[in-house]
Amino acid sequence: MSSELRNLNEVTVRAPATVANVACGFDCLGFALETPFDEITLRRVDRPGIRIEHLDGFGLPTDPARNVVGTVLGSVIRAAGGDLGFEAVVTKHIKPGSGVGSSAASASAAAVAANELLGSPFSRPELVEFARDGEFTACGARIADNVSASIFGGFTLVRTTEPTADVIALEFPELHATVLHPQIEIKTADARALLRNEIPLPTAVRQWGNVGALVAGLARGDYGLIGRALEDFVAEPYRKVLIPGFDDLKSASLRAGALGGGISGSGPSVFMLSANGSAARAVESAMDRVYSGSGIDYNIYVSPVSRTGAATFR
Amino acid sequence: MSSELRNLNEVTVRAPATVANVACGFDCLGFALETPFDEITLRRVDRPGIRIEHLDGFGLPTDPARNVVGTVLGSVIRAAGGDLGFEAVVTKHIKPGSGVGSSAASASAAAVAANELLGSPFSRPELVEFARDGEFTACGARIADNVSASIFGGFTLVRTTEPTADVIALEFPELHATVLHPQIEIKTADARALLRNEIPLPTAVRQWGNVGALVAGLARGDYGLIGRALEDFVAEPYRKVLIPGFDDLKSASLRAGALGGGISGSGPSVFMLSANGSAARAVESAMDRVYSGSGIDYNIYVSPVSRTGAATFR
Numbered sequence: 001m002s003s004e005l006r007n008l009n010e011v012t013v014r015a016p017a018t019v020a021n022v023a024c025g026f027d028c029l030g031f032a033l034e035t036p037f038d039e040i041t042l043r044r045v046d047r048p049g050i051r052i053e054h055l056d057g058f059g060l061p062t063d064p065a066r067n068v069v070g071t072v073l074g075s076v077i078r079a080a081g082g083d084l085g086f087e088a089v090v091t092k093h094i095k096p097g098s099g100v101g102s103s104a105a106s107a108s109a110a111a112v113a114a115n116e117l118l119g120s121p122f123s124r125p126e127l128v129e130f131a132r133d134g135e136f137t138a139c140g141a142r143i144a145d146n147v148s149a150s151i152f153g154g155f156t157l158v159r160t161t162e163p164t165a166d167v168i169a170l171e172f173p174e175l176h177a178t179v180l181h182p183q184i185e186i187k188t189a190d191a192r193a194l195l196r197n198e199i200p201l202p203t204a205v206r207q208w209g210n211v212g213a214l215v216a217g218l219a220r221g222d223y224g225l226i227g228r229a230l231e232d233f234v235a236e237p238y239r240k241v242l243i244p245g246f247d248d249l250k251s252a253s254l255r256a257g258a259l260g261g262g263i264s265g266s267g268p269s270v271f272m273l274s275a276n277g278s279a280a281r282a283v284e285s286a287m288d289r290v291y292s293g294s295g296i297d298y299n300i301y302v303s304p305v306s307r308t309g310a311a312t313f314r
Numbered sequence: 315m316s317s318e319l320r321n322l323n324e325v326t327v328r329a330p331a332t333v334a335n336v337a338c339g340f341d342c343l344g345f346a347l348e349t350p351f352d353e354i355t356l357r358r359v360d361r362p363g364i365r366i367e368h369l370d371g372f373g374l375p376t377d378p379a380r381n382v383v384g385t386v387l388g389s390v391i392r393a394a395g396g397d398l399g400f401e402a403v404v405t406k407h408i409k410p411g412s413g414v415g416s417s418a419a420s421a422s423a424a425a426v427a428a429n430e431l432l433g434s435p436f437s438r439p440e441l442v443e444f445a446r447d448g449e450f451t452a453c454g455a456r457i458a459d460n461v462s463a464s465i466f467g468g469f470t471l472v473r474t475t476e477p478t479a480d481v482i483a484l485e486f487p488e489l490h491a492t493v494l495h496p497q498i499e500i501k502t503a504d505a506r507a508l509l510r511n512e513i514p515l516p517t518a519v520r521q522w523g524n525v526g527a528l529v530a531g532l533a534r535g536d537y538g539l540i541g542r543a544l545e546d547f548v549a550e551p552y553r554k555v556l557i558p559g560f561d562d563l564k565s566a567s568l569r570a571g572a573l574g575g576g577i578s579g580s581g582p583s584v585f586m587l588s589a590n591g592s593a594a595r596a597v598e599s600a601m602d603r604v605y606s607g608s609g610i611d612y613n614i615y616v617s618p619v620s621r622t623g624a625a626t627f628r
Contacts (some may be wrong), residue, residue, distance in 0.1 A: 024522075025522070025526065026519060026522075027519045028522065028523040028524075028526065029526070088376075096588045108508060129321075157523065157527060158523060159523045159524060159526070159527040159539075159543065160520060160523055160524075160540065166527070166542065167528075168527055168530050168539065170530055171530075171533065171534070188582070195515065196515065196516055197514065198512040198513060198514055198515065199512060199513060199515055199518055200511065200512055201509065201510065201511055201512065201513055201548070202517040204513055204521065204522075204548075205340060205341045205342060206474055207518065207522055208338075208339070208342065208518075208521055208522035208525040208526075209341075209342040209471065209472060209473045209474055209525075210339075210473060210474075210624060211523075211525050211526045212339065212343070212471045212473070212482075212522075212525040212526060212528070212529045213471060213473040213480070213482055214343065214472060215526045215529040215530050215533070216482050216484055216485075216529050216533065219485065219529070219530065219533040220485070220533075225473075225482065228473065228480065229473065233334040234515070
């Protein structure tokens, strides 16, 4: 009984890192990794309001109004209509600014944890909207692609964000990601500024031809088609200059057996997709060889594309 | 034995009308109808060269260099490397300029018929390239979307046309099309001139979000998703002014039960998709009510989306 009571009042949720854009799917496609993830232990308390503690060393603000988790909990409290109290202990494993959805993972974990403690009154699309409020705190825009992948897991397509995100969980075969995170800073605003506001119609046609082809390739498990569709004519040609050695990373990865890849989100991380774990590890070695002499600190993650999104850990 | 010989020397092929663009999929998506279709009876003859006779009354040129069928047969002969002779008798049932792939149907029929007579040395992707040469004769561009749908049948996605068309035959559920053809002339060049050469990035994102969603909806037979994805932000807003009553046709069709629709190709035909035959016929009645007092001559076709493309008829 005391253990049951504790379960009702406290929950720990892990929410995964995510790769947004996925080459051709600028601002609409994303997928979830198994690792790394952010973790939040959330407790219902009698005293109304939100208190946040960070166990990680990233120096993020703990003022709820300026904290991603605080923003999301605030949105949940407003929607639930109660005078609720939450205490959150956050352990981020995903470095902010890495381009694999660090803020999205914290936001998604907060939304899922709060929903769990309240007896699951909200649907996953509603949780996505709460988590998007956290993205607004992190970057000034209610970006939907990372939080959708982190909450739903797997491969997701955000068909539109108007008036709310229409998230489609795509069918997909076994896939493994290799993600290299160069420890350099790229501000999302700078990455955005590099993009053209208008794109030539023929370029747009090639891009949506690839989006359709990627969705079809994922649905039928056609690895060749997936590989052909992983092209980006909209962001990669302009943004890759921000990532030292991008072309070498890509060509070495393809030679090592990757299906394809590109820039993760707005960078600086670079992702590659492979059909199996051994290919993903061969890609890891290839990326490592390209970066080992670069003088830039880096991490490489190798992870299956996760079929589960943010979920209770214990 | 004599009947076998005749089979080797003569073949009749029917190739279906097609709807290109399919709302969101400008220049890459298409689907095939069962009716109407163009029919070609092709005969191998000893005398080298191409002779063409039209049994329809459209007044098309019969000079092989200026005729769609002639162009395609010329491309096949060059690829086959022989000094071959063909006689073609063409019966077009699809009115040129209707926006449902009239030239594409003739081109596809010619490519499939010639391949059949030669013992099928060419793959379907190769036949698409021959048929694209016919499109060049018809409209000055090697358009791929109509011929791909007419040759492959069903729903097709042309991922790219460079260097050759990468055609993906999509999975799709039972679907029925209602197509209204107003007997007005829209030149493809005029329809093209209305389009913007550049499109705003946010508009492009909405368009490829819908392309991905439509492919996903087709793959899983999710009619609601198919309907939501049938939006066009690129061509319809500009081209619909060329089609009298377009908005009324669309709203009446949706009220009658259509999933969605838009302009077929570059117009003037308007297509709607429905989940079953009775809905497609209800849409036909709704379209008929909109147009019956318009003073414009029109035809309405109701047809399942065909699962077979251009094929031998007898």
